[in-house]
Structures are given as structure tokens and as C-alpha cells.
Amino acid sequence: MIRTGAQYREGIRDGREVWVEGERVRDVTAHPAFKPIIDVKARMYDMAHDAKFQDALTYTEGSARHSVYQQPPRTKEDWQRKWHAVDLLLNDIGGVATRLGDETVGEMWSLQDGRDILAEIDPRFADNIDNHIRRVVELDPFHVSANTDPKGDRSLPPGERDPDMMIRVVKETDAGIIIRGAKFETAAAYADQAYLKPTVGAWTNEAESPHAVGCIVKMGAPGVRHICRMPYANRAPAEDIPLASRFDEVEALVVFDDVLIPWEDVFFYRHTRAAQQVRATLHRYSAFPYVLRILYVADMMIGAAMWNAKQTGLEKLQSVQEKLADLAVYREGIRAHLTASIALAEVSPAGLLMPNQSILYAGRVLACSQLPAMMHAARELMGGQICVTPELAQFRGGAAPWLDKFYTLNKEWGAEDRRKLLAFARDLLNSDYAGHRLAFVQFAQAPHFNHLQAVYKSFDFSGPLDFVRRSAGMSERILGAAANKDKH
Incomplete structure (x- = not known):
């Protein structure tokens, strides 16, 4: 069922370890660095219960009401409703917040598109992504994305760097896998969970790489530590910083110090083909x-x-x-x-x-x-x-x-x-x-070069190629040869 703002706030009062300006935060919902943007996210939840907005922001399935933001899109109308929902939200809060969950849940839909690859590793992993997408719909968590590792000295291959510079699996247990490393994340300190996946795209000889892991991490789990940048929201009166005082989405270096990931939260690990699939399709919805x-x-x-x-x-x-x-x-x-x-x-x-x-x-x-x-x-x-x-x-x-x-x-x-x-x-x-x-x-x-690469890989070049071939009077067989070359 859809959550209320109060339920969201209570959910992140879980004893998580959050540090900002050199001090441990005892209650992230009350700290001035986080309270304004947490209030925005809470308002997002509360709007779904407001009779004025409920029909636009929710949908019913069976006897349950769910959030339009979390709904897997199956029709053009679904996308139009998502657009309208964002319009209602941003007009209500009077500004722009980027990391609110609706823009990152799509990364899980992308992973579901590659569930056949997950099934090749272990049928449980394919089931896990299906189950988590269903849980997102049913439980309405604040879901963020864990992408960027510190990486270290990138002139060196991953095997020659400090191994903690990229998230890695250090142990496999009956309960799950143990991970170590760090990620830079936006909104992690006040989110419920993060989809953690590798940033490496050009895997070479690392078929069993411990860095090729994808999973869900609870942001309040033991061993998860949020080291946040200094916020803009507490530097000046709100009247002087009308946007920063309300919409500063604080980033953190999230350190994973031997964190247990239960098997039901694991989508893949030690499997570079799945990691490549993630990097190639990650943003197709988000x-x-x-x-x-x-x-x-x-x-x-x-x-x-x-x-x-x-x-x-x-x-x-x-x-x-x-x-x-x-x-x-x-x-x-x-x-x-x-x-x-x-x-x-x-x-x-x-x-x-x-x-x-x-x-x-x-x-x-x-x-x-x-x-x-x-x-x-x-x-x-x-x-x-x-x-x-x-x-x-x-x-x-x-x-x-x-x-x-x-x-x-x-x-x-x-x-x-x-x-x-x-x-x-x-x-x-x-x-x-x-x-x-x-x-x-x-x-x-x-970065931009990846944006351009995504266009290159998704654009259909066959139309322009065929048009020029016919216009220039070139042989028809070259089109087939070019297509075969592209496949390789």
C-alpha cells in the first residue's frame, strides 16, 4: 500500500550511521542538513493520500492502491500519468528535486529486461528481480541508485588497485554475500534502499570478477556508513537561498564495511555478462x-x-x-x-x-x-x-x-x-x-561521452545507409555486408 510521510520518516529512523560536518547524526529526519529535502519526499508520499491528488498519483490493483511513480509502465497512458504526477508534485513543492525514487526505480525494470541472463547464472536471481519489483510496488520504498565507486588510480587495472576502491564480494555465506567498498550516492542518507551495481562496462578477462555484483542494500543495514558532504541548506537564511534551503539533495560517500546482503536481495555476482547488460541498458527507463x-x-x-x-x-x-x-x-x-x-x-x-x-x-x-x-x-x-x-x-x-x-x-x-x-x-x-x-x-x-554512446547504440543507421546506397546507385549486397559487420 502507499505510505504516508510519517511512515517514511519513521522508516529512516533506524539507527543508521550518518556523518555530516564531522559529527554523527542522531535523527536524520530532524537534522537541518536533511530535514528540508526529507520534508519534500514526505510530501510526495502524503500527496498520494490527499483527495485532491489521489486519483492522479495512484492506481488500484485488486483491492490495493499503489503509487503511479512505482508502477511498471505497460502503456503510453502509464507514461503520460507519470509525467502528470511529476508535474503535480513539482508545482506543489515549488521547485525541482531530482532524487525522489521515481527516477531510479526504472533501473530495476531495465534489469528485469535482462532476467534471462540472470537465470543463466542462477534461477533464483531472475526470481529475485521479479520479487523486488513487486515489493517496490507493494511497499512503496524510497529507492535510490548506487553507481559510482571511488575507483582509485584508474591508470592501473582493477586487480592492481586497492580492492576496496570498487565494491566487491569478499565472502559467500549461507545467509548471503558479504560486500566491502564504497559508493558515492545522492540521497542515500535519507533513502530506504539502494540498487547497487558496478560502473565498469569494459570487462575483459575478469569472468569471475568479485566486482561484478548487483544487489539491493538497505541504507540502515549494519556496516553501512554515510559520510555526507557539507550541505548548502544551513549556510544562510532561507530567504537568501530559496532553492538550496529546500532542495539540497545531499550526497554521501557510502562505505560498506563487510555488509551482509541476503540471498533474496542478490541479482548477480561474479558474472561480468550480467554487469555488461546492466551498463548497456541501465537508463532505458530512468x-x-x-x-x-x-x-x-x-x-x-x-x-x-x-x-x-x-x-x-x-x-x-x-x-x-x-x-x-x-x-x-x-x-x-x-x-x-x-x-x-x-x-x-x-x-x-x-x-x-x-x-x-x-x-x-x-x-x-x-x-x-x-x-x-x-x-x-x-x-x-x-x-x-x-x-x-x-x-x-x-x-x-x-x-x-x-x-x-x-x-x-x-x-x-x-x-x-x-x-x-x-x-x-x-x-x-x-x-x-x-x-x-x-x-x-x-x-x-x-558523462557526455556515455550519453553519445547510448545514442549511437540505439539509433537505427540502416535507414540513412540504405537511402544513400540507393541514391548513389551502390550495390545492394553492401548493405547486407555492413549489417553483418555491425553484428560482429
């Missing part, structure tokens, strides 16, 4: 909600820049309109790719409906690669005041009369609304938090 989040970031940039133009009376200048149009084209380009990926969706090997892979991955490249340029365009439209405007205390202190005078634009736009817009734009475009979010977009679903 890329959709991830790119959708960037659509809302584009909306925030457009809204901030347009309000600034209206406040300052510059919205009728052609040069301003052209830059706003650039932002609009970027935004609509993302929307077009998402819409088309649903319209031309494809049936997956497991019988789910996955967004059209070539279109979705092309949209991800557009959204991620162009974001730095679009942020700079928005900065230009906002002007230099986003980096020179004083903090709230100055507007409330002895300097208030001067600030009120010089930040009041006219009878319609007073100093307070001007300050609020500039504080919002600074946090969106020009702050530590803004830089962090930009770097996150560039690497959260792998």
Missing part, C-alpha cells in the same frame, strides 16, 4: 524522469529571466526577446523529445513499454549538453545584479532606506519583490548550489 526534471529547470530559467525583463521594462527589446526565444527553444526541444519518446514507445524484452530509446537518449544529450549555455543566457538576461545584491539582513537593517530606494523600480515593482527575484535567480544560476546542480546534471547519468 532517463525519462531524469530529462523531465531538466524541463522544469528550463521553466525556472525562463520564468526568472522573463520576470526580470518585465520588472526592468526590457521585455520589448528585440535582443531580449531573442535570448528568451533561445531559452524557449531549448525547453521545447526537451519537451518534444519526451513527447516523441512516448508516442513512438517500444516494447521491452520483459514486455514493459520503454520510451523510444533513440529519441529519449537524443533528448538527454540536448538537455544536458546545452544546459551550461542556457544558464549563461539566463544570466545575461538577469544582468549583473544577481551577483552584487546584498543579503536579506541588509534589507532589514540600518541600510534598508537606501536599499529600498535603489531596488524599487516603479509603483508596480517594489524593492521586496525585486530582492526576492534576484535571490531566486542567484541561487538558480550563480550560487554554490547552482554550480553543484550543473555538475550533477553533467554526470548523474554518466
Whole structure:
């Protein structure tokens, strides 16, 4: 059944070991570094119980009501409902949060598409992924992704590095496997569980590699230690950091110190073919909600820049309109790719409906690669005041009369609304938090070269090849030869 926000909070008060700013956190739900984003996740749960939203955010199966976010997609309507659910959530919370679970549960659907490979290793592993997808639907956990290892000196092969630099199996027991190592994870400190899998894609002679492991890890399990980065949320009054104070999704180096993974939570281990399958298909579903989040970031940039133009009376200048149009084209380009990926969706090997892979991955490249340029365009439209405007205390202190005078634009736009817009734009475009979010977009679903590789592998080159062959009058036999070469 769908959970409440209170049940979610209670579930993560499990004695987990969380460290931030050199101190052990006793209650992650009350600590100022985590409470704002935990409140956002709790609101996500509570909305599903609100009569105003329940029909849009849930579905019924038998006599049970489940979350649309966790529903394995089988129709185009399922994807439209997921999009609408995210729209309702982000409008309700008034901002963008990326790691809320709906964008990572799709990684398990991708693994289910490769269940035949899991069955080759051990039939239990194929059953485990089916069972966990069912448990996600039934128990509605906050599910995150455990991808990036510290890796160490990558000029050395894995066998010559400190073995703990990548997650590894150190022991097999009757109860399960014992793992050791570390992962960098977003939102791990306040999530229920993580899908842990290897980041290595180019396996060579490591057919029995102890690093080739995929499993579910409970974030409060014994031996799991969360060492978090310093948060942005407690550095300044919320009025000066209106986004960071609510949506800072704190990352952690999660250390696994001889953690027991019960057999029912193991999907594969010591099997590089399964690891390769994971890396090749990991984002076939999860890329959709991830790119959708960037659509809302584009909306925030457009809204901030347009309000600034209206406040300052510059919205009728052609040069301003052209830059706003650039932002609009970027935004609509993302929307077009998402819409088309649903319209031309494809049936997956497991019988789910996955967004059209070539279109979705092309949209991800557009959204991620162009974001730095679009942020700079928005900065230009906002002007230099986003980096020179004083903090709230100055507007409330002895300097208030001067600030009120010089930040009041006219009878319609007073100093307070001007300050609020500039504080919002600074946090969106020009702050530590803004830089962090930009770097996150560039690497959260792998770096750009992997994004391009995903497009290369999913795009159907046969159409362009055949068109040019026929247009140039080339022999028909070369098309078959090219296709055979691609297979090898």
C-alpha cells in the first residue's frame, strides 16, 4: 500500500550511521542538513493520500492502491500519468528535486529486461528481480541508485588497485554475500534502499570478477556508513537561498564495511555478462524522469529571466526577446523529445513499454549538453545584479532606506519583490548550489561521452545507409555486408 510521510520518516529512523560536518547524526529526519529535502519526499508520499491528488498519483490493483511513480509502465497512458504526477508534485513543492525514487526505480525494470541472463547464472536471481519489483510496488520504498565507486588510480587495472576502491564480494555465506567498498550516492542518507551495481562496462578477462555484483542494500543495514558532504541548506537564511534551503539533495560517500546482503536481495555476482547488460541498458527507463526534471529547470530559467525583463521594462527589446526565444527553444526541444519518446514507445524484452530509446537518449544529450549555455543566457538576461545584491539582513537593517530606494523600480515593482527575484535567480544560476546542480546534471547519468554512446547504440543507421546506397546507385549486397559487420 502507499505510505504516508510519517511512515517514511519513521522508516529512516533506524539507527543508521550518518556523518555530516564531522559529527554523527542522531535523527536524520530532524537534522537541518536533511530535514528540508526529507520534508519534500514526505510530501510526495502524503500527496498520494490527499483527495485532491489521489486519483492522479495512484492506481488500484485488486483491492490495493499503489503509487503511479512505482508502477511498471505497460502503456503510453502509464507514461503520460507519470509525467502528470511529476508535474503535480513539482508545482506543489515549488521547485525541482531530482532524487525522489521515481527516477531510479526504472533501473530495476531495465534489469528485469535482462532476467534471462540472470537465470543463466542462477534461477533464483531472475526470481529475485521479479520479487523486488513487486515489493517496490507493494511497499512503496524510497529507492535510490548506487553507481559510482571511488575507483582509485584508474591508470592501473582493477586487480592492481586497492580492492576496496570498487565494491566487491569478499565472502559467500549461507545467509548471503558479504560486500566491502564504497559508493558515492545522492540521497542515500535519507533513502530506504539502494540498487547497487558496478560502473565498469569494459570487462575483459575478469569472468569471475568479485566486482561484478548487483544487489539491493538497505541504507540502515549494519556496516553501512554515510559520510555526507557539507550541505548548502544551513549556510544562510532561507530567504537568501530559496532553492538550496529546500532542495539540497545531499550526497554521501557510502562505505560498506563487510555488509551482509541476503540471498533474496542478490541479482548477480561474479558474472561480468550480467554487469555488461546492466551498463548497456541501465537508463532505458530512468532517463525519462531524469530529462523531465531538466524541463522544469528550463521553466525556472525562463520564468526568472522573463520576470526580470518585465520588472526592468526590457521585455520589448528585440535582443531580449531573442535570448528568451533561445531559452524557449531549448525547453521545447526537451519537451518534444519526451513527447516523441512516448508516442513512438517500444516494447521491452520483459514486455514493459520503454520510451523510444533513440529519441529519449537524443533528448538527454540536448538537455544536458546545452544546459551550461542556457544558464549563461539566463544570466545575461538577469544582468549583473544577481551577483552584487546584498543579503536579506541588509534589507532589514540600518541600510534598508537606501536599499529600498535603489531596488524599487516603479509603483508596480517594489524593492521586496525585486530582492526576492534576484535571490531566486542567484541561487538558480550563480550560487554554490547552482554550480553543484550543473555538475550533477553533467554526470548523474554518466558523462557526455556515455550519453553519445547510448545514442549511437540505439539509433537505427540502416535507414540513412540504405537511402544513400540507393541514391548513389551502390550495390545492394553492401548493405547486407555492413549489417553483418555491425553484428560482429
